[in-house]
Amino acid sequence: MSTNYKFEGWCGLDPSAVEGNMKWQRYDPKPFTEDDVDIRISHCGICGSDIHTLRSGWGETNYPCVVGHEIIGEAVRVGQNVKHIKEGDRVGVGAQASSCLKPNCEACADGPENHCSGMVGTYGSVYPDGSKSYGGYADYNRTPSHFVFKIPESIPSADAAPMLCAGITVYSPLKREGCGPGKKVGIIRLGGLGHFGVLFAKALGANKVVVISRTRSKEADAAKMGADAFIATEEDPEWAKQNANSLDLIISTVSSPNMPLGGYLALLRTNGTFVQVGAPEDELPGFVAFSLILKRCKIAGSCIGAPHEIQEMLQLAAEKKVKPWIQERPLRDANQAIVDMESGKARYVHVPVNEKPRDT
Template sequence: MSTDYKFEGWCGLDPKAAEGNMVWQEYEPKPFSEDDVDIQISHCGICGSDIHSLRSGWGETPYPCVVGHEIVGKAVRVGKNVKHIKEGSRVGVGAQASSCLKPDCEACADGEENHCPNTVGTYCSKYPDGSKSYGGYANYNRTPSHFVLNIPESISSADAAPMLCGGITVYSPLKREGCGPGKKVGIVGLGGLGHFGVLFAKALGAEKVVVISRTSGKKADAEKMGADGFIATDEDKDWASTNANSLDLIVSTVSSPKLPLMGYLTLLRRKGVFIQVGAPEDALPQFNAFALIAKGCKIGGSLIGPPSEIQEMLELAAERKIKPWIQERPLDDANQAVVDMEDGKARYRYVLVNQKVAGKQ
């Protein structure tokens, strides 16, 4: 393919972009290096992070921005130094585009590039040369090859896209905290992240998977995904005491700052673990230290996952035939899709499809 293509995408120009006011326009990607890969985008998942960023919810966004970090498409230009990606391959990019990769960086040296202090996000970040990163609500993406992944043949592009952020965000803590046979796992929230939590907890062999939500409105869906139990916190005033000491691991995927955190900690068994992956724009509620001390429990957080773990997750998804619950939306309809996502209409992840190229890949 000729390299004279233009990079165009849905640009957020101010916080009103989150209200469906993105503008399609051309933008300048980072300068191409021989370590980079250019991707003709066919699919891009819509993540809650996109909306937070569009409205400057996590701090001031460097407008103009193109969000989207669940990118799948075809490699159309591959730098000479790149060995694991071939031109024409179907590839993907998640929420991280770069890290320092220096041998004296503890995170990178340990294979935990996602915790590198010099990380570059797939959008709204700056590379060391000062150029900006732009995401996947676009026709093309340029990313350093270390963070470009091969997509297993048996996974469709639409299914693979939301795994690259939504999937790995829950897979990583589940795997790290020992989800598997004999473990009883709770997933707080059944949205884009939470539904992946159920799917991957079951795929990893958890003995029991319980969804924890405010209401029972999604109970039937949770059961279809494989959940073994359901707790509706707004509908049962005794939910915490009734289910006390019943779970080994809880992964909270919700972004509300009004979490009944003390109740969640009550559900943990001795030496249980609570992991927060949802990122509220406000502070989490306080909790009583004895909720941790008495049972030797731990509370922590988790941030996406390194490329090696994302590839591992994709291989597991291919092997276990994991099928996310997605709804495809035309890339041209991105503004309305973002509004619908914010209104909670997705069941359970929207994926933007560039219909001009999707059928050709």
């Protein structure tokens, strides 16, 4: 294929972008190297991180910014140093585009490259050469090949896209903390992340999966996804007492600081673990130390996942036929999709589809 194609996409120019004010325009990607892959984008899931970034919720965004880090498409240009991808392959990119990959880097050498201090996000970050990273609400993406993955044939592109961020964000701590047969797992909030939490906890063989939410408005959906029980914290006054000491592991996908953390910790059994993966823009509330001390519990955090974990997750999804709940949207309607996502209308992931990339 000719390399004479334009990099154009939906650019956030200021915090008003989150209100549906992204502009379609051209931008300059990082200079191509023989370690890179160019992707003609077909699908790109909308992630909560896109919302936070567009409005500078986690700090000032490096505008202009093309968000989107759940990218699926066709490899149309592959550097000579790349061995695991060839032109024409269906590939994907998640939330990470680069790490230092130095042998003396503790994170890169030991495997959790997503925690490398030199980590470059798929959008809104800066590569070592000073060029910016741009995401997937666009026609094309350019990413270093180490963070480009072949997609199993059995997984549809629209399903695979949100797995590359939302999926891996919950899969990684579930697997790391021993989710499997005999384990009882709680998933807080049934949204994009949370619904993947239910799906992957079941795929990993958890004995019981409990959804924890404010109300029972999504209880029927949770049951259809495979959840075994449901706790509604605003409708059941005695929820913490009635369900105390019942869970081995809790994954919190809440992105609001207004959470009853003490109540959540009460649900844990001895040696239980609470993992926070949702990233609020404000500080989390405090808790009583005895919530941890008396049951030898721990609080942990987790951020996306390493490349080997993404590959492992995709294999599991293919084998277990993990089917996310998605709503496809035309890429041309990305502004409205962002507004709908922000207002909570997604059930449970919006995936913009780029039907006709504009080649030159």
